[in-house]
Amino acid sequence: MQCDYFDAGVCRSCTLMGTPYAEQLTALSGRTREVLGEVIPPEAWLPAVANTESGFRNKAKLVVGGRRGAPTLGILDGSGNGVDLRHCGLYEPGLAEAVLAFADFVGAAGFTPYDVGTRSGELKHLILTHSPNGELMARFVFRSEGQIRKLADRLGELPGNTRVVTANLQPEHKAVLEGEQELVLSEQTQLPMPVNDVVLQLGPRSFFQTSTPMAARLYATAREWVAGIEPTRVADLYCGVGGFAHHLAAPGRQVQGVELSAAAVESARLVGTPGVSFAVADADRLEVPEADLVVVNPPRRGIGELAQTLEGSGVERILYSSCNPRSLAADLARLASYEVERARLFDMFPQTEHAEVLVSLRLI
Ligand SMILES: C[S@@+](CC[C@H](N)C(=O)[O-])C[C@H]1O[C@@H](n2cnc3c(N)ncnc32)[C@H](O)[C@@H]1O
Known part of the structure; x- marks a missing residue:
C-alpha cells in the first residue's frame, strides 16, 4: 500500500507502510511464533488469516x-x-x-x-x-x-x-x-454491528474489534473450534459487547459473559440470544468459573490474577484471544497444566506489528 502522508513524513503510525502485504504477514507470523516459541509448539499453528492491506478499519x-x-x-x-x-x-x-x-x-x-x-x-x-x-x-x-x-x-x-x-x-x-x-x-443509543449471523449492539464507550471482517473470522473460528468440544457451560470473560458469547450460543448450552463495563454489558444484553447472559464483574478477581470452557479476551496487559485461578480450576478447555503476544506468552507460561492444541494469527492491524492471536488450550 502507498500512503502520501507516510511518504511526506507527516504520519508514521503505520510502521510497515511500503512493505508488500504478503511480506508483512510472513514477517508478522514469524515474529509472533518467535515470541510464543516457548509456549506454543510449531505444529499447533494454523495458517495466518490475512486481512485486506487497506480499507479495513471500522x-x-x-x-x-x-x-x-x-x-x-x-x-x-x-x-x-x-x-x-x-x-x-x-x-x-x-x-x-x-x-x-x-x-x-x-x-x-x-x-x-x-x-x-x-x-x-x-x-x-x-x-x-x-x-x-x-x-x-x-x-x-x-x-x-x-x-x-x-x-x-x-x-x-x-x-x-x-x-x-x-x-x-x-x-x-x-x-x-x-x-x-x-x-x-x-x-x-446503539450502533447495530452485524457480524456473521449475529447483530451485536455497540454503545458509545464500549470496545469493538478494529476490523469487522477480521472480527467475523475470529468469532467464526472460535465457534468452529468449540463445535468439536460441545461444552454445556461456557464463560466468556472480558466479553465487551459479547462477540464471543453470542457466537458460542447453542441449544442446551449456557453461556455467561463477564465484563467490567456496565455499558458494554447493557449492549451485550440487548442482543437477546437464548441461553446467553451477562454480568458486570472484575474478571481478574473471579472465583473459579463454573464452566467446561472459558474464553478470555483481555486488554493488552493479559489476564492478571485470573491465570492463577484458572491454573488450579480444573476447567477442561480455555480459548485465549490476545492482542499482545508478549502478555499471552507470560500467561500461557503460568497455565502450565494446559497444552496448546491450536493457535492462529488474525491480521487485525495491517501495516503495523500488532497481532491478534487465538489459542485453544486443553487441560493435560
Ligand atoms: C480486548 S477487549 C475484548 C472485548 C470482547 N471480547 C470483544 O471481542 O469485543 C477487552 C475487554 O475487557 C474489558 N475489561 C478490562 N478489564 C477488565 C476486568 N478486569 N474485568 C472484566 N473486563 C475487563 C474491557 O472493558 C474490554 O471490553
Missing part, C-alpha cells in the same frame, strides 16, 4: 486541530499543531466518505478546534465508527458543555446514515482521547 479517532472554519482532522505534530489525515487509506470505504463529510460539517458549523498550546478552543476529537450496514456512530469530544447545544441544533446537517451522535466531555489538559461524561444526542 473506526477513525481524529484529533481536531487547525482553525475555526478550517479544521484539520488527524493527529497533532510534535509542536501540538494539527496534521490533516482525512484521506487516510486505512478506513473502510464508507468510513472514508464519512470522515470527509464530518470534516466539512465541523468546518461549516464553526466549532473552534482545541489548541493544546494556548489551552483554548472547544472541539478536541471526533470519533467515528462505521457499521457493516453503512451506519455511523459519531462522538464529539468537547472541552466543556458550551458547544453541546450548538451540536444538538445541527444534527439535521449530519450525513443521513448517522445513527448515534454523542457529546463527550474531556475538560482536562491531557493527552487522553475522551472523558467520563457522555451525552447521547440522537434518538438511538
